[in-house]
Amino acid sequence: MTFSKDELAKSLYLYAVTDRGWLAEDETLGDVLEGALGGGVTFVQLREKSMGKEEMLSEALGLAELCQSHGVPFVVDDDVEVALASGADGVHVGQSDTACVEARRILGPEKIVGVSASTVDEAKKAEADGADYLGVGAVFPTGSKDDAVDVSLATLREICDAVSIPVVAIGGISTENVGKLAGSGIDGIAVISAIFAAPDKEHAAAQLFEALKQVV
Numbered sequence: 391m392t393f394s395k396d397e398l399a400k401s402l403y404l405y406a407v408t409d410r411g412w413l414a415e416d417e418t419l420g421d422v423l424e425g426a427l428g429g430g431v432t433f434v435q436l437r438e439k440s441m442g443k444e445e446m447l448s449e450a451l452g453l454a455e456l457c458q459s460h461g462v463p464f465v466v467d468d469d470v471e472v473a474l475a476s477g478a479d480g481v482h483v484g485q486s487d488t489a490c491v492e493a494r495r496i497l498g499p500e501k502i503v504g505v506s507a508s509t510v511d512e513a514k515k516a517e518a519d520g521a522d523y524l525g526v527g528a529v530f531p532t533g534s535k536d537d538a539v540d541v542s543l544a545t546l547r548e549i550c551d552a553v554s555i556p557v558v559a560i561g562g563i564s565t566e567n568v569g570k571l572a573g574s575g576i577d578g579i580a581v582i583s584a585i586f587a588a589p590d591k592e593h594a595a596a597q598l599f600e601a602l603k604q605v606v
Contacts (some may be wrong), residue, residue: 391479392500393463395522399556401463402523403606404500404599405433405580407560408453415593420452422591427460429446429595433578435482435504437467450476462503470496480504480523483513490519504558508539513549513557521555527581529571532582543574550575565601572605579605 393401406426423434434457436450436496450466454477464566465480466473468487473480480502481493493503505516505524513524526549527541541549541561550557559571560580568579579602588594 391458391461391463391590393479393502398437398463398502398522399577401432402558402578403432403555404430404595404602405435405525405560405578406431406559406585406595407435407437407580407582409582409586410438412583414508418476419449419497420456421467421584423453424454425590426595427456427462430526430587430591430599431595432462433580434462434464435467435580436464436478437482437582443469446474447472450478454467454478465504471496473501475577480522482506485574488518507549508541509545510548510552513553517553517555523558524549524579525558525560526555526576527559527580529559530567534556540597544568546574546576559575565597568598568601576603578602578606 410419425574436453450472454464466478467482470488470493482504482536483493483505490503490505502522502524504523507513507516507523516524526546529541529546556577558578558580559576560565563579563581564584585591585594
């Protein structure tokens with residue numbers, strides 16, 4: 391699928407990042423993601439650091455098809471080759487992953503390239519390098535990402551003011567604290583455990599979707 395800039399910005403409203411570590415023995419990522427999409431998830435990233443390339447590709451193929459059926463953008467964390475081979479809509483890269491300019495060169499102008507940033511300088515560089523959106527965090531304490539860097543709400547606002555591309559806040563966000571992000575200028579939130587650790591993924595996503603209306 392191809393998304394316009396306006397469509398992309400709107401799709402970043404409720405961004406789910408997968409973590410199969412929260413799955414029950416009888417669950418698959420496809421199963422739980424189906425529920426999350428039903429609850430209002432608008433963007434999906436496959437992020438599974440313990441998967442080998444073949445397993446990642448197999449998972450990406452299934453999730454790409456699922457997301458396409460819902461009209462929701464789907465990106466793969468870091469692995470540009472898997473993103474291309476699976477038909478994903480793009481890739482998301484961190485500061486120590488594939489460089490944004492390299493991801494853009496390989497994927498071309500039509501695919502989505504998201505970049506993680508935790509400072510204004512990183513955000514400005516990512517935009518200059520061709521990023522379509524930024525993931526900024528961790529805005530709250532989180533146990534989901536070992537390499538997360540704390541980002542103050544003041545810095546989040548500064549980043550939103552410094553760039554013209556959409557910004558998504560990530561890191562420890564829940565229905566209880568998402569209201570603190572009001573007025574920051576973000577276009578959406580990215581969550582992992584707030585959805586995938588919940589017993590009812592659809593209900594958790596629906597609650598976040600409603601809570602976000604006071605923020606975005």
